[in-house]
Amino acid sequence: MSELDKSTEQVILRAARKVFTLRGFDGARMQQIADEAGINKALLHYYFRSKEKLFDAIFKEVMQLIIPGAVQVLLSDLNFSEKIYGFVEKYLDSLLANPDVPGFVLHELSLHPERLLDNIKGMGVDFNLLVGQIRREIELKHIKPVEPDHFMINLVSLCMFPFLARPVLMGLTGFDHGKFNAFIAERKQEIPRLILQSILP
Amino acid sequence: MSELDKSTEQVILRAARKVFTLRGFDGARMQQIADEAGINKALLHYYFRSKEKLFDAIFKEVMQLIIPGAVQVLLSDLNFSEKIYGFVEKYLDSLLANPDVPGFVLHELSLHPERLLDNIKGMGVDFNLLVGQIRREIELKHIKPVEPDHFMINLVSLCMFPFLARPVLMGLTGFDHGKFNAFIAERKQEIPRLILQSILP
DNA sequence: GTCTATATTTCGATAGAC
DNA sequence: GTCTATCGAAATATAGAC
Numbered sequence: 001m002s003e004l005d006k007s008t009e010q011v012i013l014r015a016a017r018k019v020f021t022l023r024g025f026d027g028a029r030m031q032q033i034a035d036e037a038g039i040n041k042a043l044l045h046y047y048f049r050s051k052e053k054l055f056d057a058i059f060k061e062v063m064q065l066i067i068p069g070a071v072q073v074l075l076s077d078l079n080f081s082e083k084i085y086g087f088v089e090k091y092l093d094s095l096l097a098n099p100d101v102p103g104f105v106l107h108e109l110s111l112h113p114e115r116l117l118d119n120i121k122g123m124g125v126d127f128n129l130l131v132g133q134i135r136r137e138i139e140l141k142h143i144k145p146v147e148p149d150h151f152m153i154n155l156v157s158l159c160m161f162p163f164l165a166r167p168v169l170m171g172l173t174g175f176d177h178g179k180f181n182a183f184i185a186e187r188k189q190e191i192p193r194l195i196l197q198s199i200l201p
Numbered sequence: 202m203s204e205l206d207k208s209t210e211q212v213i214l215r216a217a218r219k220v221f222t223l224r225g226f227d228g229a230r231m232q233q234i235a236d237e238a239g240i241n242k243a244l245l246h247y248y249f250r251s252k253e254k255l256f257d258a259i260f261k262e263v264m265q266l267i268i269p270g271a272v273q274v275l276l277s278d279l280n281f282s283e284k285i286y287g288f289v290e291k292y293l294d295s296l297l298a299n300p301d302v303p304g305f306v307l308h309e310l311s312l313h314p315e316r317l318l319d320n321i322k323g324m325g326v327d328f329n330l331l332v333g334q335i336r337r338e339i340e341l342k343h344i345k346p347v348e349p350d351h352f353m354i355n356l357v358s359l360c361m362f363p364f365l366a367r368p369v370l371m372g373l374t375g376f377d378h379g380k381f382n383a384f385i386a387e388r389k390q391e392i393p394r395l396i397l398q399s400i401l402p
Numbered sequence: 403g404t405c406t407a408t409a410t411t412t413c414g415a416t417a418g419a420c
Numbered sequence: 421g422t423c424t425a426t427c428g429a430a431a432t433a434t435a436g437a438c
Contacts, residue, residue: 008403026227027312030432040405045433047403100311107308110301110368111228117372127373149374149384150391157362162354164365167311171318172328173350183350190351197399209421231414241423246415248421 009047011037017058021104025055060119063105065098067123074130080142081200084192091159092184102163127152143199151199158191210248212238218259222305226256261320264306266299268324275331281343282401285393292360293385303364328353344400352400359392
């Protein structure tokens with residue numbers, strides 16, 4: 001492999017990610033991954049022994065794509081409003097860059113929670129840490145008392161759901177690709193506004 | 202078939218619904234459906250010619266499970282607050298009764314939007330009608346001006362997302378089955394509160 | 403490392419007896 | 421209508437040449 005064209009392993013991983021996220025583990029075909037990578041089926045098994053092992057190789061990588069970046073903002077020392085605006089902006093951007101990852105990840109997690117959830121646990125997304133952050137803000141009277149569980153779920157729901165429902169949105173309302181992206185862009189203001197109005201003193 | 206035990210066709214449909222919603226079309230096995238129904242694989246093909254036809258038979262039924270009931274509330278002549286509380290309560294109840302239907306439906310829709318979206322269109326969920334309702338409330342100054350698109354998405358997001366993320370919630374936080382249900386019950390107040398605070402004058 | 407060819411397994415579907 | 425047995429078509433995985 002030269003430094004210019006990516007190593008075969010990287011090409012395979014990229015192709016696998018595309019096909020797996022688009023079709024899910026059960027719907028993905030090794031043949032399709034090989035085609036996408038421009039190589040032969042047998043080579044997939046040479047690099048990764050089985051479909052399952054190939055899946056495992058991309059799943060961790062894909063989860064990191066949609067989780068941790070934005071969380072840093074919440075743990076920074078910005079004030080609370082800035083944190084929310086910052087989080088939503090970063091999070092929506094990373095989802096826009098990978099619009100069908102959320103559906104893929106949640107689908108696979110619901111099929112094999114026990115096997116796949118370990119991948120999250122080691123990823124530094126400490127839910128309790130975030131909840132602690134919110135508790136502290138409440139004590140300092142920066143925000144009204146809220147249930148941290150609901151607060152976090154509300155925030156993530158509002159960001160992630162439109163991507164999960166994208167096919168419905170685009171089929172039912174007249175959304176095309178551009179309108180969907182514009183709609184998400186609007187939500188960078190809409191979501192913080194909604195969240196903050198209910199909790200700022 | 203007697204009037205007491207359900208007809209074989211009904212038994213098959215019920216089994217198919219369970220297996221399909223749990224594993225998705227690609228993950229579902231005709232054998233598993235037969236086992237669940239307590240009959241033989243061949244009989245599935247006798248009643249429904251193919252796996253795909255069996256899927257089509259349950260998909261429409263399953264979609265109706267999570268969409269239309271709650272919408273009636275929004276079209277009633279209650280005042281706006283009552284509508285929101287009523288909608289959220291009814292909607293969450295119907296989701297609680299079928300917790301893994303949302304994930305199933307959204308997953309299948311994202312795999313085959315063109316083929317499956319027709320099922321919605323004939324179901325009386327007229328998105329534009331709802332948007333019109335909201336526009337009217339704004340004109341009457343019952344609520345502040347809001348973007349109807351965002352309003353509807355916010356509402357549905359907050360209701361549905363916890364069910365899509367249920368495996369993560371139960372794996373990452375210490376939620377068990379009972380705590381999850383209690384959490385959803387709390388949201389019957391939490392969601393209307395959040396939504397209404399941002400839009401009542 | 404990469405390919406062609408082939409083995410193996412799984413699964414949807416059918417044939418045919420009862 | 422329901423079953424047992426089997427077919428045939430994928431799809432994953434391996435063998436072996438280059």
